[in-house]
Amino acid sequence: AQSVSQHNHHVILSEAASLELGCNYSYGGTVNLFWYVQYPGQHLQLLLKYFSGDPLVKGIKGFEAEFIKSKFSFNLRKPSVQWSDTAEYFCAVNDQGQNFVFGPGTRLSVLP
Amino acid sequence: GAGVSQTPSNKVTEKGKYVELRCDPISGHTALYWYRQSLGQGPEFLIYFQGTGAADDSGLPNDRFFAVRPEGSVSTLKIQRTERGDSAVYLCASSTGTGYGYTFGSGTRLTVV
Numbered sequence: 001a002q003s004v005s006q007h008n009h010h011v012i013l014s015e016a017a018s019l020e021l022g023c024n025y026s027y028g029g030t031v032n033l034f035w036y037v038q039y040p041g042q043h044l045q046l047l048l049k050y051f052s053g054d055p056l057v058k059g060i061k062g063f064e065a066e067f068i069k070s071k072f073s074f075n076l077r078k079p080s081v082q083w084s085d086t087a088e089y090f091c092a093v094n095d096q097g098q099n100f101v102f103g104p105g106t107r108l109s110v111l112p
Numbered sequence: 113g114a115g116v117s118q119t120p121s122n123k124v125t126e127k128g129k130y131v132e133l134r135c136d137p138i139s140g141h142t143a144l145y146w147y148r149q150s151l152g153q154g155p156e157f158l159i160y161f162q163g164t165g166a167a168d169d170s171g172l173p174n175d176r177f178f179a180v181r182p183e184g185s186v187s188t189l190k191i192q193r194t195e196r197g198d199s200a201v202y203l204c205a206s207s208t209g210t211g212y213g214y215t216f217g218s219g220t221r222l223t224v225v
Binding site for chain 2: 004043090092100102
């Protein structure tokens, strides 16, 4: 069965700091990879996704993620975070079927 | 509609009662999913519909949980004899096709007291 792990439960940064959130998955086949964000009191929103091609994927709001197949990783990055990036971030994997498996989430707190 | 709509947004019920949670997907989305998100965890898959039929219900925890989508649009998640452990946010999502990413609703926060 697939599983997704996220390295950090809670990350606290100051504004303008750089962000990297780790995500690793276990699945031997071809996968689609996603990052979702959940702002306080709001629903899950898609940040970015990887299906194939360039392993460096750019998403909304300045976020990007890099797929490293050999490491089974799909880490999320942002060069300079803002207070408005405070949210919960979820990595998800789909084996090209219909079911998504989500990681446990990483809570990001950005201090003004 | 413009997004996935879930009602009610909050539901408090007594242990042992029956509840229904409703999801209205984006118009034209044939695939509909139910997930459950407990505090501090990521969403866990419950059931997936393609059209009117449940294509995969392997995530339903037990036979107290049931979901329907009779006309291929609105879906209802039904929970019988609720237990305190059922307390969670129940998320609905819809999509146009395989693996392209969901659009989630705002969820229904169910509290069983």
